[in-house]
Amino acid sequence: MRPVPAIVVMGVAGCGKSAVGEALAARLDAVFIEGDRLHPPENVARMARGEPLTDALREGWLDAIGQRIAASVASGQGVVAACSALKRSYRERLRGFHKDIVFLYLEIDPATAKRRVASRQGHFMPASLVDSQFATLEAPAADERALTLDATRSIADSVAAVLSLPGEANS
Numbered sequence: 309m310r311p312v313p314a315i316v317v318m319g320v321a322g323c324g325k326s327a328v329g330e331a332l333a334a335r336l337d338a339v340f341i342e343g344d345r346l347h348p349p350e351n352v353a354r355m356a357r358g359e360p361l362t363d364a365l366r367e368g369w370l371d372a373i374g375q376r377i378a379a380s381v382a383s384g385q386g387v388v389a390a391c392s393a394l395k396r397s398y399r400e401r402l403r404g405f406h407k408d409i410v411f412l413y414l415e416i417d418p419a420t421a422k423r424r425v426a427s428r429q430g431h432f433m434p435a436s437l438v439d440s441q442f443a444t445l446e447a448p449a450a451d452e453r454a455l456t457l458d459a460t461r462s463i464a465d466s467v468a469a470v471l472s473l474p475g476e477a478n479s
Contacts (some may be wrong), residue, residue, distance in 0.1 A: 314386070314408055316393055317412045319388070319413055320392065320421050321438055323414035325390035325414060327463050331341075331466075332471075333386075337387050339380045341389035346372040348374070393411060413447060414459035416459035457470075
């Protein structure tokens with residue numbers, strides 16, 4: 309029996325986590341978890357006011373995502389989640405729920421991220437918080453199970469790059 313994939317598409321706001329994650333989940337016939345929908349209302353209100361989240365404020369949110377990932381895998385269903393997972397400690401917290409998560413880091417420059425966030429309609433995250441996300445960001449290290457992709461690639465190219473990899477990311 310092949311293991312079911314558990315992938316977290318990560319990066320700063322505006323890198324394309326949701327778009328790439330949804331497309332990848334569809335290609336893998338996996339559940340898609342939109343991490344933004346799991347933020348508690350207090351976190352959403354704080355970000356909408358332009359206030360960055362603290363590590364403590366992110367804990368419950370990360371746990372909610374981790375629990376959903378673990379539940380999907382336990383039921384035999386592959387899963388792709390969109391979650392910023394900006395710090396190594398956040399990624400380790402998610403791995404506490406399922407140790408075999410593979411992270412797909414969508415790397416983007418600040419100017420492009422700000423432009424994308426500013427052009428989004430109906431999203432709580434203001435472009436003014438992009439700088440704080442870059443200040444918090446710890447790109448995945450070589451010893452983490454992660455793949456880095458250029459976030460300016462097309463969604464289709466990003467998905468194809470993941471699907472062309474041997475093994476764990478596209479089991």
